Amino acid sequence: MMAEKLTMGKALNIGLRRSLERDPKVIIMGEDVGKLGGVFRITDGLQKDFGDDRVIDTPLAESGIIGTAIGLAIRGYRPVCEIQFDGFVYPAYDQIVSQVAKMHYRSQGKVRVPMVIRIPFGGGIGAVEHHSESPEAYFAHTAGLKVVSCSSPEDAFFMIQQSIESDDPIVFLEPKRRYWEKGEVDLDLDLSAAHPLHASRTVRAGSDVTVLAYGPMVRTALDAAAAAEEDGRSLEVIDLRTLSPLDLASAYESVRRTGRCVVVHEAPSNIGLGAELAARITEECFYSLESPVLRVTGFDTPYPAARVEEEFLPDLDRVLDAVDRSFGW
Amino acid sequence: MAKGGSPPDGELVQLLTPEGERIESVTGSDGTVYRVDFTDEEYRGLYRDLVIVRKLDAEATALQRQGELGIWASLLGQEAAQVGSGRALKPQDMAFPTYREHGVLYCRGIDPIMPLGLFRGVDQGGWDPNEFKFNMYTIVIGAQTLHATGYAMGVTMDGKTGTDDGEAVIAYFGDGATSQGDVNEAFIWAGVFNAPLVFFCQNNQYAISEPLERQTRIPLYRRAAGFGFPGIRVDGNDVLASYAVTQAALDHARLGQGPTMIEAYTYRMGAHTTSDDPTRYRIASEVEAWQAKDPILRVRAFLEKQQIADAAFFAEVDEQAKREAVHLRERVLAMPDPEPVTIFDHVYPHGSPLVDEERERFTRYQASFEGSAH
Numbered sequence: 094m095m096a097e098k099l100t101m102g103k104a105l106n107i108g109l110r111r112s113l114e115r116d117p118k119v120i121i122m123g124e125d126v127g128k129l130g131g132v133f134r135i136t137d138g139l140q141k142d143f144g145d146d147r148v149i150d151t152p153l154a155e156s157g158i159i160g161t162a163i164g165l166a167i168r169g170y171r172p173v174c175e176i177q178f179d180g181f182v183y184p185a186y187d188q189i190v191s192q193v194a195k196m197h198y199r200s201q202g203k204v205r206v207p208m209v210i211r212i213p214f215g216g217g218i219g220a221v222e223h224h225s226e227s228p229e230a231y232f233a234h235t236a237g238l239k240v241v242s243c244s245s246p247e248d249a250f251f252m253i254q255q256s257i258e259s260d261d262p263i264v265f266l267e268p269k270r271r272y273w274e275k276g277e278v279d280l281d282l283d284l285s286a287a288h289p290l291h292a293s294r295t296v297r298a299g300s301d302v303t304v305l306a307y308g309p310m311v312r313t314a315l316d317a318a319a320a321a322e323e324d325g326r327s328l329e330v331i332d333l334r335t336l337s338p339l340d341l342a343s344a345y346e347s348v349r350r351t352g353r354c355v356v357v358h359e360a361p362s363n364i365g366l367g368a369e370l371a372a373r374i375t376e377e378c379f380y381s382l383e384s385p386v387l388r389v390t391g392f393d394t395p396y397p398a399a400r401v402e403e404e405f406l407p408d409l410d411r412v413l414d415a416v417d418r419s420f421g422w
Numbered sequence: 423m424a425k426g427g428s429p430p431d432g433e434l435v436q437l438l439t440p441e442g443e444r445i446e447s448v449t450g451s452d453g454t455v456y457r458v459d460f461t462d463e464e465y466r467g468l469y470r471d472l473v474i475v476r477k478l479d480a481e482a483t484a485l486q487r488q489g490e491l492g493i494w495a496s497l498l499g500q501e502a503a504q505v506g507s508g509r510a511l512k513p514q515d516m517a518f519p520t521y522r523e524h525g526v527l528y529c530r531g532i533d534p535i536m537p538l539g540l541f542r543g544v545d546q547g548g549w550d551p552n553e554f555k556f557n558m559y560t561i562v563i564g565a566q567t568l569h570a571t572g573y574a575m576g577v578t579m580d581g582k583t584g585t586d587d588g589e590a591v592i593a594y595f596g597d598g599a600t601s602q603g604d605v606n607e608a609f610i611w612a613g614v615f616n617a618p619l620v621f622f623c624q625n626n627q628y629a630i631s632e633p634l635e636r637q638t639r640i641p642l643y644r645r646a647a648g649f650g651f652p653g654i655r656v657d658g659n660d661v662l663a664s665y666a667v668t669q670a671a672l673d674h675a676r677l678g679q680g681p682t683m684i685e686a687y688t689y690r691m692g693a694h695t696t697s698d699d700p701t702r703y704r705i706a707s708e709v710e711a712w713q714a715k716d717p718i719l720r721v722r723a724f725l726e727k728q729q730i731a732d733a734a735f736f737a738e739v740d741e742q743a744k745r746e747a748v749h750l751r752e753r754v755l756a757m758p759d760p761e762p763v764t765i766f767d768h769v770y771p772h773g774s775p776l777v778d779e780e781r782e783r784f785t786r787y788q789a790s791f792e793g794s795a796h
Contacts, residue, residue: 146579152614157568157607164518164572167557170579172572184603191562192569199546199558202768236769236777260771338776 123175180223194237217270227360244311268309299329317412352383384422442723477743499691502717506664564602574617588676598629618675626690643685658688
C-alpha cells in the first residue's frame with residue numbers, strides 16, 4: 094500500500110488507535126479526551142470505538158491525572174495521559190518528577206510505571222498565556238524520565254506507538270503548531286522497522302553548518318536550509334527527536350565535518366537544552382570547531398502576547414543570521 | 423462487657439475503653455455495625471503485634487540516637503491504628519503507605535529491617551511491593567493517595583470487585599496531608615470512579631509542629647461527605663475498633679460500593695522524626711493526657727480482666743519483642759553500604775546511553791585509585 098498523506102494530528106490519532114488495538118492494557122486518560130476527542134481532537138473517535146473504560150474523561154486536575162495513572166500503571170495498565178496545554182502541566186510537576194520518574198529507581202527495578210505523558214507544546218498558534226510554553230528542559234533535567242518530540246506526521250505516528258510500547262516513562266512533546274501540517278506516512282510499515290525512538294535523524298544533508306533542532310523548529314530549520322542554499326550555503330539539519338537521552342552521534346559526526354553548529358529551539362536560552370548541546374558538542378568536537386556553537390532560541394522572558402509572538406519565536410531569518418555570525422569568526 | 427450503642431456525630435467508634443472495658447458493638451449513623459469476634463488466641467496475637475511493633479520502633483529510635491540511622495519516623499502512640507487496620511487487610515488487598523507505617527508493614531509480613539535501609543541510607547526501601555501488596559514508603563506528603571486511587575480504579579477495571587473475596591485498596595496518610603491538593607484530588611477521583619478504596623487518615627494531631635487547627639476547621643472525617651462517600655471517626659488508640667472499622671470499609675470497597683474515609687483519632691507520642699523537638703510546640707499535660715489512653719495498656723488490662731492471658735504470657739511476649747529488637751540491631755549494624763557503582767542501577771527499565779557512559783567513566787575513575795594510598 095502507498096504511503097498516505099496525513100496531518101500530524103491525524104497521524105497521532107491513528108497511532109493511538111493502533112496502540113489501543115494492539116494491547117488491551119493501553120488506556121487513554123485526560124480532560125475532554127472522550128466525546129470531544131481532546132481540545133486538538135487528537136483522540137477523536139477513540140472513546141466511541143474503545144469505550145469509556147479505555148478512553149477515560151477525567152476530572153479537571155492535572156496532578157490527579159498523572160497520580161492516578163501511576164496507580165494504574167502499577168496495577169499493570171499502560172496509561173497515556175493527555176495534558177491539554179504545556180502551561181497546565183505544572184500542577185502535575187511533583188507527580189511527574191518525584192513519582193513517575195523515580196518509581197523504578199526507588200524500587201530497585203521492582204516497580205515499573207510504563208506511561209506516556211502527552212503534552213502539546215510550543216507557540217505559534219496565537220493562543221493566550223500559558224498555552225504556548227516549552228517545558229522540555231524541566232523534564233529532560235530529571236533522571237528517570239525520557240523525553241521525546243516528533244516533528245513530522247510520520248515520526249508522530251511511529252513515535253507515539255513506540256513510546257506506548259516502552260516500559261520507560263516518557264514525556265511526549267507534540268509541536269502543536271505542526272498538528273495541521275501534512276506529510277507522507279507509511280501506515281503499513283511494521284513498528285519494529287520504524288526509525289528507533291531514541292535516535293536522532295539527519296533530515297537534510299549539508300556541508301557548511303550543522304543545525305540542530307527538534308519539534309516545531311525542525312520545519313523552521315529546513316526552511317532556513319532551503320533559503321541558505323540560494324545563498325550558496327549548505328546546511329545540514331539534524332532532528333534530535335530524543336531530548337533525554339540525547340542522541341548526538343550524528344551531530345558529532347556532522348560537526349566534525351562542517352566545523353560549525355547552530356542550535357535552534359523555542360524555549361528560552363538560559364539553562365536550556367541548547368546550553369547542554371553546546372557544551373557537549375564543544376567537549377566532543379573542540380578541535381573541529383571553526384566557531385562557537387551558537388543558539389537561536391526564544392527570549393529569556395515569559396512567553397509574550399500573541400500579537401508579538403512571531404518576534405519571540407526563532408524564524409528562518411534568525412537562523413540565517415546565526416549562520417552568518419558563525420562564519421564571522 | 424459494656425453494651426453497644428450508636429455514637430453521636432463526631433464521637434469515636436470505640437470497642438475497648440482506655441480502662442480495658444469491652445464494648446460489644448457500635449452502630450454507625452448509616453446503620454453499619456462495628457464489632458469484632460476474636461478468639462482468645464487472636465486477642466493475644468493482637469497484643470503481641472502491638473508490643474513487638476512498639477519495641478522495634480523504640481530500637482530504631484535508639485539506633486538513630488547512636489548514629490546508626492540518619493533519621494527515624496517513630497510510630498509511638500499509633501500502634502493500634504496501624505495494627506488494627508493492617509490486620510484487617512486480606513492478602514489480596516493493596517496498601518499505599520507514608521513513611522511511618524512500620525506497623526502496617528509488619529502486618530504485611532515484611533521483614534522489619536526493610537524500612538531501616540531507607541532511614542540508614544543504604545537503599546530506598548528494599549521490599550518488593552508486588553510480592554507483599556504494600557507499596558514503597560512515600561515521603562512527599564499525600565502523593566501516594568493518588569497512586570492508591572489509580573490502583574483501585576484498575577481493580578475495578580479488572581473486574582475484581584463485587585464479591586466477598588474481591589480486592590480492596592487502602593491509602594495511609596496523616597492529618598497534615600488532608601491539606602494537600604493531591605489528597606483532595608484523590609478524594610474526587612475515588613468518589614467519581616467509585617474506587618474500591620479506604621482512605622485511612624491517622625490524625626495524630628500534629629503535622630510536624632503544626633496543630634490540627636492549622637489544617638482544618640471541621641473534623642476531618644466530615645470531609646468525606648463533601649466528596650460523596652462515607653467518613654467515620656474511630657478511636658485510633660483502640661486496636662479492636664480500628665480493626666472493625668477498617669474491615670467494614672474494606673468489605674464495603676471490595677463489594678464495589680466505593681470509598682470510605684476513616685479518621686483514626688490518635689496521638690503521636692514522640693517527635694515527628696528524630697530531627698524534631700516536640701517540647702517547642704506542645705505542652706507536657708497534653709502528652710500525659712494521651713498517655714492515659716495508651717493503646718497497649720488497655721489491651722493488657724482487658725486480657726488480664728478477662729483472664730485471657732497470664733503473667734507468663736506477658737513475660738514471654740516481652741522476651742520475644744526483646745529478642746526481635748536485638749536481632750534487628752545486629753542486622754542493622756551489619757548492613758553494608760551499597761557499592762558506589764549501584765548509583766547507576768535501575769534509573770530506566772530500558773537503560774540509557776547517558777547513564778551507561780557516566781557509569782563507565784565513574785568505574786574508570788574509581789579504578790584509578792586502586793593500589794594507591796588514597
